[in-house]
Amino acid sequence: MSHATAEPDTSMTQATQNQNQLASQKLPGDTLIQWLRDMLLIREFENRCAQAYQQAKIGGFCHLYTGQEAVAVGTIQSLNHDDPIVTAYRDHGHALARGMSVEACMAEMFGRLNGCAKGKGGSMHMFDKPNWLFGGHGIVGAQTPLGTGLAFAARYEWEVLNQSVTGGEAKKKVSLAYLGDGALNQGALHECMNLAGLWDIPVIYVVENNGYSMGTAIGRGTTMADDLTKKADAYGIRGEIIDGFDVIDLYNEFKPLVDWCRENQKPAFVDLKTYRYLGHSMSDPQKYRTKDEVEQFKGKDSIDRLASRLMGEIKGENGQPVLSEDRFKELQAEVREQVKTGIEAAEAGEMSEVDAELYSDVFINPLPNMSPIRDYTHGAKNPLL
Amino acid sequence: MSHATAEPDTSMTQATQNQNQLASQKLPGDTLIQWLRDMLLIREFENRCAQAYQQAKIGGFCHLYTGQEAVAVGTIQSLNHDDPIVTAYRDHGHALARGMSVEACMAEMFGRLNGCAKGKGGSMHMFDKPNWLFGGHGIVGAQTPLGTGLAFAARYEWEVLNQSVTGGEAKKKVSLAYLGDGALNQGALHECMNLAGLWDIPVIYVVENNGYSMGTAIGRGTTMADDLTKKADAYGIRGEIIDGFDVIDLYNEFKPLVDWCRENQKPAFVDLKTYRYLGHSMSDPQKYRTKDEVEQFKGKDSIDRLASRLMGEIKGENGQPVLSEDRFKELQAEVREQVKTGIEAAEAGEMSEVDAELYSDVFINPLPNMSPIRDYTHGAKNPLL
Amino acid sequence: MTTATAPLPPGATLVEHPALPGGYAVPDFDKPLPSREGDRIIQFREALREAMSEEMRRDKRIFLMGEEVAQYSGAYKVSQGMLEEFGAKRIIDSPISENGFAGLAVGAAMYGLRPIIEFMSWSFSLVAADQILNNVPKMLYMSGGQWGCPVVFRGNDGAGGQLGSTHSWCVEGLYANVPGVKIVIPSNPYDAKGLLKTAIVDPDPVFFLESERMLGDKAHVPEEEYYIPFGKAWKPRQGDDCTVVSWGRPVHFAVEAADALKEDGINVDVLDMRTIRPLDMDSILESIKRTNRIVIVDQSWPFASIASEVVTQVIERGFDWLDHQPIRVNTDDVPTPYAKNLEAHYLPNKDKIVAAVRRAVGR
């Protein structure tokens, strides 16, 4: 698979060139352990999703994030909590990494009122306002103009409003617009990347390049697959290729880029190399790749890698590895427990009442005579608000 | 205007580097004189269009080609007659350069049955099947996938059908898809350029870069305006910058590119520098540019330039310039006469009969119950067929 | 910069909604509207400009984006002078990237701004169809009520003059099928201003359809600020013989027809719907109870059109009051032709309406 052989080194950022100032070195061991925990949480969550889907507790399309955990965690940890992000339909990882509860995320897929979108969105539509996640989105590429608009608005706050839209203090922000490698070929991306380059909109287009668009290896659908930074050059946007298999290395490349975009209020484009272990969605025979290839990538597993680094080379004050074998086992147990109880809470949620919910959330300000069938209403308050 | 300062030299093709094999040197003087005549014809035609528009004989939008004559003539003369082309709404020049009669072109704008589209299309929709012109098109950028499809089909002819779609012999062709600089920012172009690069579709995207999209100077709307070849690099497509003010130089750059695309069956992208003398359409105050700027470019007028080269440096067997003062005056008179009589013929054409034409040309195979209003029919045969 | 901090329109009340921190303003619609009579005569385009400018002065979250809206003052001069007043950060020239900037507006609106997007023509909104039909109307629903999408999309709709097949779209014929947007189609300067102001303060997405053919129309527009409620038809003519329902430009043809018919003693109730969604069926039903006859004039294609919908709702809710089946007058069912004579026949006009009413009343 062409994309795996690309050389991250060719486009290293300042930060990594001067080894003496790696961003990660500022981080306390507990933070790195928290990252590991987040990644374990996503992995465990997705495993339970697969089960629930088999048991037909989840319907529709369900795209699992297994294998890509380091991307969501490493990129989101490079942000401030109030930096807005938007992603595609493979969105459970981003939701959890951003702090959505297991209950809200799973309940959404169960189609229950305690779901983040009250069960109206489903797996592809994880929205979390308190955590600045502006949605998972189902139409390939269509979220990229939204991410551009989020950054446009954030810039407008301090440039025009001189305060935040909610009345607080305005600050320099960046937004992340995640997209898959297959989304590179949608016109929507082309149009908004030109806008971002033209108007210095501080959005970072994060291509979660897992090498495949359903069954299509990137080289079969996308030109210049071996050097996607050429896509950024076309708009005068800074482009980087970052390896997404080691979350610390990823952070050391990505965090300085975020800081640069925030400081200079400019856009960027990142070809973030990753890999998905499971099928495109729950129904995928995966004839398009060999078991060997999958195994190869599992050999670079980002969770194993972080765990071993934390249990080895990365030492605390006491000169001991910051993570002990036992603590690691505890973490795994905690996470299993957290997901288990979260799913129980999700299942305990109510199904929505058709009369109250079917015609609610269509309009903020419903008016008479909007529909020949019946009037629109207000339904239950969103559990996250 | 940034784009005027760009250096054509930076991306010269083989042909121009080895001066000893300039494509134009193979051309007899009469051919070059014919080109001059074609350019004079377009210039005269557009002047009469402007008049007719003032007299309200032409309705709707009318975009004149004045100033860009060398582009249509130089590029089309680099093709075989049966190479397909498609363009946008500023299409009178392409139609005439491809051989459409003044009558068919003007009658179309008069909305008459002897128009190339029977008066159903208007100024923006010049179609000419016998001359392989697959239309002027009104939606910015929307013609570029069509041009890609034309080349795809031409390639399919010899690769799959092993004969032409009409039963003749299949040959290697190229198609030209003309677009304006403003069309660079439409998603449609992005999508089809990726397809062309991916599948080696022999289409040449010819950006008629006149520096403005309505009132928007290219740099205000388009990133990398100073080096548009970056847009081609994004798809691994060969990109060239060609100066469009001297038709012979243009030909010497463009013809070898056409030959290369035809031979290798590959796409290309050309930033063809040109300038429009008149407003975007017939109603344009042109506040966005100075009279000086316009005068500057008129100083590089492609018709004057060709005329003076033909009356000077370019000599025939007899050692004399191939074009004499007198012959030039004759040409101008001929062209005036040709346009005049063409317009008279156009005006002599019939208006279409509502009952016969309004509901015809909607379906090739009309069926009952297609519409609640009435049945569709077949109307008058197109005058070009 | 919440609506609470931006001064409210005079007499408006602030309504809270979880999706909109700071809530949104609801104008005082009980207050009677100012008179349509007067001598402050301005063009339709100026009325639109005043509506946008008044709201932009009050609320800095509002910006205007579109092709040629700033330096060129708008392809049709609607935004003339606004760049000078509000500056380049709020009156923004965009490249020809409708899908891109429509989507940008969606993101900006979710974040908390109030974009006004000008489509030079709604015909060009087709390249942005995914953003305006998938994201705009459904964001509130998909997010379970977390984010709305308060964007006003506005521009020319319908046939201009001989613009041909691709530039003469009546998008309402397509877009009205989609739940989640409010659709406004004004017919005159007075309504244009009052309806656009209501559209801008409304917290839901609004498609606002203007007509190149009417931008130069002149009428009295009051000095004072006023907001016209959505879903309330206006009645330019009164009569008990037949109801004629229309919206946008064809309202003028309906009025011409009514005046012509009056001379023959046929009195027509002309209803200008003003908004399509909501659709003021109450006024239509009130009218047909008196007239027992109805003609619907719609400048879009007939098949599955808004005219079809009006016929259907009339049948569903007023069947027993009808003495004659409803009659619809649409454009002809063909791509818009360029030729002047063909286009003239293609569009609804006074004569077609007169004929339809005569059929309905049987004389």
Next chain:
Amino acid sequence: MTTATAPLPPGATLVEHPALPGGYAVPDFDKPLPSREGDRIIQFREALREAMSEEMRRDKRIFLMGEEVAQYSGAYKVSQGMLEEFGAKRIIDSPISENGFAGLAVGAAMYGLRPIIEFMSWSFSLVAADQILNNVPKMLYMSGGQWGCPVVFRGNDGAGGQLGSTHSWCVEGLYANVPGVKIVIPSNPYDAKGLLKTAIVDPDPVFFLESERMLGDKAHVPEEEYYIPFGKAWKPRQGDDCTVVSWGRPVHFAVEAADALKEDGINVDVLDMRTIRPLDMDSILESIKRTNRIVIVDQSWPFASIASEVVTQVIERGFDWLDHQPIRVNTDDVPTPYAKNLEAHYLPNKDKIVAAVRRAVGR
């Protein structure tokens, strides 16, 4: 490679048209169709595959392009095995660029090829709306009859199972408004094959709408080649008490409803329209002359829908035969919800149809 050089379908005649050098084939529609009864039981997806393969064997100008149609054998396995038979030059995997490859197909069709474009879902056709609504239906008109656009666009339409708001479009509710395309919506394998073969040989653009929910449906499909004419409804149930009109997937609910009502002595005429444009009003009128009542079942949103159009045409052409106003059964007028219970209520179903018929017949 004209249709003349590519062998004609059995019994077909060659018709000349200036826009199509070599003319086009018109199948022999007078020939009676083969029996629907038999034991050659195949899936809906196989019926589609057979239709495409049979025509591709006959005419090399035909190619199939779309996302995952080749190596993946189609996201829904419709094109399974076709790559092996026809090769990578005719079964073509495309990137996710619907607007790009739809437009490519337009150019290729104008040049003289016969593309079949698979949209993985019609929901994704919105990003290609400009190409399929501006160029496809209008090319013949804009070019004054010089070029048609013989492309078949096909794919899944309507709600799958809990696919949510963006993936459950019934595009017919929007696209049917536009003149210039033929729209086919089959409800079963037998019709799917016969209608798709007709669509492929037809010289005009065709939108062919399938349903993910029906691709696995099984039925007898005859061995022999057959072509089903457009604009001829099929009548799976006969009755004189009420007419129920539908198309596509809801036809099955209409049949269920008819069978349930029969037990209570209410006999329903069920009409499967098969094609929306053309719309077989002749069969509808023939039926209501007997039943005097009609229920229209449409799985798209109600406002300005095809159901509204059927109501309107029935009113225009059959007003006097009606003893009760036409009743429409559409999906609910909201974005498609994900939750199973909400989606189930949202869609048309047997109970809603039974209730509507009971209202119409008054028992």
